[in-house]
Amino acid sequence: MNDPDSENKARNREIAGNEAxxxxxxxxxxxxxxxxxxxxxxxxxxxxxxxxNR
Known part of the structure; x- marks a missing residue:
């Protein structure tokens, strides 16, 4: 099972990429x-x- 902190970091990276x-x-x-x-x-x-000029 994944660590909740690593899931949050991955989610934050995805959000940051979308925002960029x-x-x-x-x-x-x-x-x-x-x-x-x-x-x-x-x-x-x-x-x-x-x-x-005309």
């Missing part, structure tokens, strides 16, 4: 939104400059 994966997915999602926002702002700035 969830954190990574969240970080990627935030990065994608940041890049998309920067692209939109950049395109707006380029469009504004082109309109001002």
């Amino acid at each position: 994966e969830r954190q990574t997915v969240g970080d990627i999602r935030v990065s994608v939104w940041a890049i998309a926002g920067a692209v939109v702002i950049g395109l707006a700035a380029v469009g504004w400059v082109l309109l001002q």
